[in-house]
Amino acid sequence: MKTRDAVIEVENLCVVFGDHVVLDQFSLNLYAGENLVVLGKSGSGKSVLIKCIIGLLRPDAGRIRVLGQNILDLDVHALDQVRAQVGFLFQSNALYDSMTVRENLEFPLRRHWLQVTQKEVDQMVYEVLESVGLEDTTHMMPAELSGGMRKRIALARTLILKPAIILYDEPTTGLDTITALEIIELIKQVQLRYRTSALVISHDMKLAQTAAERIAVLIDGKCYATGTYAELKASTDPNLRAYFD
Amino acid sequence: MLRPKKNLLLSEIGDFTRFVVRFFREAVRPRYEMQELIHQCFVIGYKSFSLVGLTAFIMGLVLTMQLRPSMVHYGVEAEIPAMVGIAIIREIGPVITALIFAGKIGSSIGAELGSMRVTEQIDAMEVSGTNPFKYLVVTRTLAATFMLPVLVVLADGIALYGSFLGVNIYEVLNFRLFYTQVIDNLAYYDVLPAFAKTFFFGFAVGIVGCYKGYYSTKGTEGVGRSANSAVVMSSVLIFILDLLAVQITELIWHTR
Numbered sequence: 001m002k003t004r005d006a007v008i009e010v011e012n013l014c015v016v017f018g019d020h021v022v023l024d025q026f027s028l029n030l031y032a033g034e035n036l037v038v039l040g041k042s043g044s045g046k047s048v049l050i051k052c053i054i055g056l057l058r059p060d061a062g063r064i065r066v067l068g069q070n071i072l073d074l075d076v077h078a079l080d081q082v083r084a085q086v087g088f089l090f091q092s093n094a095l096y097d098s099m100t101v102r103e104n105l106e107f108p109l110r111r112h113w114l115q116v117t118q119k120e121v122d123q124m125v126y127e128v129l130e131s132v133g134l135e136d137t138t139h140m141m142p143a144e145l146s147g148g149m150r151k152r153i154a155l156a157r158t159l160i161l162k163p164a165i166i167l168y169d170e171p172t173t174g175l176d177t178i179t180a181l182e183i184i185e186l187i188k189q190v191q192l193r194y195r196t197s198a199l200v201i202s203h204d205m206k207l208a209q210t211a212a213e214r215i216a217v218l219i220d221g222k223c224y225a226t227g228t229y230a231e232l233k234a235s236t237d238p239n240l241r242a243y244f245d
Numbered sequence: 246m247l248r249p250k251k252n253l254l255l256s257e258i259g260d261f262t263r264f265v266v267r268f269f270r271e272a273v274r275p276r277y278e279m280q281e282l283i284h285q286c287f288v289i290g291y292k293s294f295s296l297v298g299l300t301a302f303i304m305g306l307v308l309t310m311q312l313r314p315s316m317v318h319y320g321v322e323a324e325i326p327a328m329v330g331i332a333i334i335r336e337i338g339p340v341i342t343a344l345i346f347a348g349k350i351g352s353s354i355g356a357e358l359g360s361m362r363v364t365e366q367i368d369a370m371e372v373s374g375t376n377p378f379k380y381l382v383v384t385r386t387l388a389a390t391f392m393l394p395v396l397v398v399l400a401d402g403i404a405l406y407g408s409f410l411g412v413n414i415y416e417v418l419n420f421r422l423f424y425t426q427v428i429d430n431l432a433y434y435d436v437l438p439a440f441a442k443t444f445f446f447g448f449a450v451g452i453v454g455c456y457k458g459y460y461s462t463k464g465t466e467g468v469g470r471s472a473n474s475a476v477v478m479s480s481v482l483i484f485i486l487d488l489l490a491v492q493i494t495e496l497i498w499h500t501r
Binding site: 051054055056076080083084086088090091092093094095096097098107108111112 | 366369372373
């Protein structure tokens with residue numbers, strides 16, 4: 001892949017919490033149209049990385065370019081415009097408890113696109129719910145949904161703005177095996193249907209094996225290795241073998 | 246290496262002061278979240294009314310029944326409406342209503358925002374093109390500031406009606422006469438400072454609830470702690486503000 005195709009460029013990212021170095025000169029690119037899975041142990045800094053990319057955390061050093069914009073230099077308004085093109089699926093789904101499914105889906109739409117009509121909203125809500133196979137849940141509250149359904153609705157909420165990039169934070173964590181496989185399949189379908197680029201943070205090897213075109217392994221705050229599943233699995237490096245054995 | 250212990254109280258005061266300054270900065274800058282502000286006024290005001298009304302009624306009734314034996318002893322039972330009126334309007338109505346409000350609304354805001362924080366809903370709001378501080382903190386604090394005075398006025402009226410019924414348990418007193426006695430014995434410096442301080446009480450309840458919830462940590466345990474400490478801190482602040490209000494009122498009007 002050529003550098004000019006990169007939709008996310010992370011260069012020499014450093015994040016330090018107190019005495020603990022979370023990310024240490026971390027560099028990684030996400031290319032247009034690819035599914036990249038970042039593997040790492042719990043507490044290795046995967047979620048910190050993804051939150052730095054979307055601008056929820058500010059790194060201590062380094063550079064992050066998203067869709068050609070250096071997000072660390074942007075003002076709030078410009079950052080919101082970049083965020084409108086980047087979907088974020090939170091580990092906890094982050095559905096608004098006090099809102100119905102429909103209101104949850106409408107929320108980002110109405111906040112980012114102020115001129116949208118009710119008819120367009122109705123159409124978009126139906127379209128994304130149909131994408132995740134939950135057309136009949138519009139009037140339900142998040143508390144009434146199962147874990148898998150919540151994950152699907154959260155994904156629908158990220159899709160409603162038709163983002164160019166989707167960031168997934170541990171999308172299969174806390175789900176049973178069958179539901180996790182359904183979510184993995186959904187991630188692949190979404191990429192094909194919406195032609196998005198995806199950065200998936202996970203420690204789920206099944207997800208990495210089935211959904212990733214490329215895998216980056218995060219060890220000791222650095223991007224330790226990148227490659228396809230087959231390439232990394234064939235490695236004799238003991239640090240990588242710990243993941244693939 | 247030994248490090249100096251962080252002074253937690255000073256640190257908390259500093260963080261809270263920064264939070265209050267940020268509130269004023271965000272409140273005056275557009276975009277204004279009017280729809281959410283109106284919604285919060287309904288949630289905070291209307292839904293607190295039944296609890297505030299009930300406690301105000303009992304407060305007026307009980308105050309009158311407790312006061313009556315002493316007043317009868319000194320032969321001044323005719324002054325009960327005047328005495329209860331001044332006590333309720335100047336002090337008991339605003340303070341008791343504010344404390345009930347802190348218990349209901351302060352804890353509710355603390356728990357709601359705390360829960361939103363630990364389940365990443367506040368982060369989700371931020372990536373959805375919304376300033377969560379403006380949307381959650383400014384609206385709730387303003388709604389609490391505007392709604393508590395309304396509730397206090399209603400509570401004062403209900404408490405006085407409770408007092409009227411309390412008087413009528415022992416003797417027959419005309420409703421109009423009761424209210425005339427109350428109103429005739431009230432001066433503007435009884436009403437105005439008491440009304441003005443309720444804005445500050447409402448602000449204290451709103452901002453403390455938001456502060457505790459917004460910076461909630463440590464999962465569900467943290468949410469419970471946020472709700473609890475929101476009530477404790479806002480109740481203490483209500484008493485401190487009340488003390489200041491009384492001193493300022495006496496300084497201006499020399500009401501002693």
